[in-house]
Amino acid sequence: MIEYRNLRVALLGAGSVGSQVARLLLENRDELAQRIGAGIELAGIAVRNVDAPRDVDIPRELFTTDALGLIESADIVVELMGGIEPAREYILAAITSGADVVTGNKALLATHGPELFTAAERVGAQLYYEAAAGGAIPIIRPLRESLAGDRVERILGIVNGTTNFILDRMDTDGDTFENALAVATELGYAEADPTADIEAYDAAQKAAILASLAFHTSFPVEAVHREGITTVTAAQVESAQKAGFVVKLLAICERHTDPTTGVEGVTARVHPALVDRRHPLAAVHDAKNAVFVQAEAAGDLMFYGAGAGGLETASAVLGDLVSAARRHVAGGPGVGESTQANVPILPIGTVVTRYQITLTVADRPGVLSQIAALFSDHGVSVEAVQQSVATARGQETDARTATLVIVTHEALESALAATVESVARHDAVERVVSVLRVEGETA
Amino acid sequence: MIEYRNLRVALLGAGSVGSQVARLLLENRDELAQRIGAGIELAGIAVRNVDAPRDVDIPRELFTTDALGLIESADIVVELMGGIEPAREYILAAITSGADVVTGNKALLATHGPELFTAAERVGAQLYYEAAAGGAIPIIRPLRESLAGDRVERILGIVNGTTNFILDRMDTDGDTFENALAVATELGYAEADPTADIEAYDAAQKAAILASLAFHTSFPVEAVHREGITTVTAAQVESAQKAGFVVKLLAICERHTDPTTGVEGVTARVHPALVDRRHPLAAVHDAKNAVFVQAEAAGDLMFYGAGAGGLETASAVLGDLVSAARRHVAGGPGVGESTQANVPILPIGTVVTRYQITLTVADRPGVLSQIAALFSDHGVSVEAVQQSVATARGQETDARTATLVIVTHEALESALAATVESVARHDAVERVVSVLRVEGETA
Numbered sequence A, B: 001m002i003e004y005r006n007l008r009v010a011l012l013g014a015g016s017v018g019s020q021v022a023r024l025l026l027e028n029r030d031e032l033a034q035r036i037g038a039g040i041e042l043a044g045i046a047v048r049n050v051d052a053p054r055d056v057d058i059p060r061e062l063f064t065t066d067a068l069g070l071i072e073s074a075d076i077v078v079e080l081m082g083g084i085e086p087a088r089e090y091i092l093a094a095i096t097s098g099a100d101v102v103t104g105n106k107a108l109l110a111t112h113g114p115e116l117f118t119a120a121e122r123v124g125a126q127l128y129y130e131a132a133a134g135g136a137i138p139i140i141r142p143l144r145e146s147l148a149g150d151r152v153e154r155i156l157g158i159v160n161g162t163t164n165f166i167l168d169r170m171d172t173d174g175d176t177f178e179n180a181l182a183v184a185t186e187l188g189y190a191e192a193d194p195t196a197d198i199e200a201y202d203a204a205q206k207a208a209i210l211a212s213l214a215f216h217t218s219f220p221v222e223a224v225h226r227e228g229i230t231t232v233t234a235a236q237v238e239s240a241q242k243a244g245f246v247v248k249l250l251a252i253c254e255r256h257t258d259p260t261t262g263v264e265g266v267t268a269r270v271h272p273a274l275v276d277r278r279h280p281l282a283a284v285h286d287a288k289n290a291v292f293v294q295a296e297a298a299g300d301l302m303f304y305g306a307g308a309g310g311l312e313t314a315s316a317v318l319g320d321l322v323s324a325a326r327r328h329v330a331g332g333p334g335v336g337e338s339t340q341a342n343v344p345i346l347p348i349g350t351v352v353t354r355y356q357i358t359l360t361v362a363d364r365p366g367v368l369s370q371i372a373a374l375f376s377d378h379g380v381s382v383e384a385v386q387q388s389v390a391t392a393r394g395q396e397t398d399a400r401t402a403t404l405v406i407v408t409h410e411a412l413e414s415a416l417a418a419t420v421e422s423v424a425r426h427d428a429v430e431r432v433v434s435v436l437r438v439e440g441e442t443a
Helices: A016-027 A027-035 A065-073 A087-096 A106-123 A140-146 A161-174 A175-186 A201-215 A235-244 A310-329 A367-377 A413-427 B016-027 B028-035 B067-072 B087-096 B106-123 B139-146 B160-174 B177-186 B201-214 B234-242 B310-330 B367-377 B413-425
Strands: A007-012 A041-046 A076-079 A101-102 A153-156 A245-255 A264-276 A288-295 A299-306 A354-363 A384-389 A401-410 A429-439 B008-013 B040-046 B077-080 B102-103 B152-158 B244-258 B264-278 B286-297 B299-306 B352-363 B382-390 B401-408 B429-438
Touching: A007 A016, A007 A065, A007 A087, A007 A310, A016 A027, A016 A041, A016 A310, A016 B008, A027 A041, A027 A310, A041 A065, A065 A087, A076 A310, A087 A101, A087 A106, A101 A106, A101 A310, A101 B244, A106 A201, A140 A201, A140 B139, A140 B310, A153 A201, A161 A175, A161 A235, A161 A245, A161 A288, A175 B028, A175 B201, A175 B429, A201 A245, A201 A264, A235 A245, A235 A429, A245 A429, A299 A310, A310 B139, A354 A367, A354 A413, A367 A384, A367 A401, A367 A413, A401 A429, A413 A429, B008 B016, B008 B067, B008 B087, B008 B310, B016 B028, B016 B310, B028 B040, B028 B310, B040 B067, B067 B087, B077 B087, B077 B310, B087 B102, B087 B106, B102 B310, B106 B201, B139 B201, B152 B201, B160 B177, B160 B234, B160 B244, B160 B286, B201 B244, B201 B264, B234 B244, B234 B352, B234 B429, B299 B310, B352 B367, B352 B413, B367 B382, B367 B401, B367 B413, B401 B429, B413 B429
Parallel strands: A007 A041, A007 A076, A076 A101, A264 A429, B008 B040, B008 B077, B077 B102, B264 B429
Antiparallel strands: A153 A245, A153 A288, A245 A264, A288 A299, A299 B299, A354 A401, A354 A429, A384 A401, B152 B244, B152 B286, B244 B264, B286 B299, B352 B401, B352 B429, B382 B401
């Protein structure tokens, strides 16, 4: 009996994920071969420097600097080098040469996804990217396939482990942002330059990928509204706690209607938000990730697990690799992306949300009613106001300022933003201490 | 430009799931056509009685009693009639005629899965069954594909909504089993004959399906160890609560080694178990389902959502339908099941677990040490014993029995079972009140 030939895998990159993929491919080759119905052979690993030190013991002869040469002879190309170029060039070369491609490159997908998908569709190649959002959590296949017959209404995702670690620590230990970031760096959860995480660039890329899949629409990362967590203070976290909330960095993708034009569309945004402590997302601790999905027929779903880590993410990559290999053995082209819906992307101002606004105001009569008037002027209804007089320690009679915490009912983001702007200009307002959206409440 | 022809869908069964699938197919046909890249046409619905009343408004002319005639002309057959025959016959007819098949029939898959998968593989047809376990929760694809490159070590699943509703009510409201079952029946969570749910036949079928997928091995339902929840008492639930546990019906599929033979293998079992209240599964309330997966590389994952319900389950069926249709448009055969690993199925006695045993014993000196000796005789180490004297109300001096609650360390199931047997025969033991396994602790 003639056996199916060995499938040749080219690996691009040997960082924390790539080196684990290489190790597991070598160690588990027999088990994987059984699942695939054909042998699988690591043909080589393209790196910039063949002699760089590696975390994992991999035979030196597998390394090469000739990525294009390696790609040419491969059945499946696994791109784990990250960044835009030359990753984009290599993936296009792989697709053109007829290989299937597995990638975990969220930056590339969020910026050049349509180009890659179109190239793959043209030749019947398949592009797999389970590792690009949610790390080890299987979220791409569920959205792409399991929910393909449903209508996703909203996604609320904790999709960045570093920021969840920081915010969880601030919530649990009362740490400041700076201290929590220092711990995250020390433990290896944050990189030396943490900008991509704490300014939510990473989360925004994942939001773009999730929105594209959920809404069957190309959703460019530039259209994702983005706010990081660098301005979240220990005081905010504490006052959130008292009010029954926890501060989480959420990626929110949702369908809604622009009330002024009546256009149905979608938005994606990433920002710190107040989440009710009883919501399943509130229980996501440490550097864990979770994606909460609300769909028309399926109702509420949640996917939980490790959102990062070399070994954990390697699980998602190897799952894609086995899928690609089994497709190779079965024969037939890959199934293209579903981005035909072309749902309009709406501006962030059309989103309906709630604000919690904390202000330091002059403690004099009439201020509360003047501020309240500003809200009603913008058509924003106030749900609750809490006023506390800031007294210097031991000097109870000499307080000159008060703190106002105002929680609104649901209103248009644009109206809420305009309200905050006019409140900030009011002469009795010394400082806008914090503005946070309240999310994750079921209607 | 010539468009792809409409794909013809034959629906078998119009029960709670089938009628929702029919409705959504008719209502969302344009949106689904966009995602598929071809029109999708509900060719007909095979039922036993064309004139039976339906929950949902479906044009009468779609109904037929000629299932085989309908199947013959279909590109995709959706089987939602349930039961073994004629569902098995129809699915085999569909596969033979070259159609892809979508089914939610867990009983059929758990008993005749290998026959159906082999038939499908022979002709390159694909069998989709996301709705067969976990209802709306995407768990089949994640196990089948996303984790195909990883090694699943253990699955702990709450896979039956009816029993979770009953146990959650007993935990939350202190209800008896009988009362909670009556409420479940009233609310439509339990059927008139609740045997399949409360005796865990349903959960055992799902466990067989999950074990087959997770371990790449045909796992017949007869090999699933099964205990229902009918013997769980309000007193057990209350005492579990006091000890920091909640009683859940768990489906547990795991890899382990038979200590006597050294054979590596797998087991699946379904039984009520004590779960630590801090475990993510403890927070699964009402009729919700969740599947907790521990994999070698991915670590801990959890999938949460609605485990039943006509509309919710229809989401999973439609997801499969869109996948099948897109595969049809892209061309090429389906990818077969991966059951080549043939991992040995081990007897339940080889499982390692912990027991919590509650006994009524004679309140006389020396009983505790005699009972403790029985544990050590069987090589079972005791972690904790709690003894309370049962005093009749107001008669504090006249108590004749005591209650012993013994929690063991981890031990072989066979040793634990033998211990309980010998304890039950001891003349100081009046009654074995309860025996529950403790599960879900991370090592």
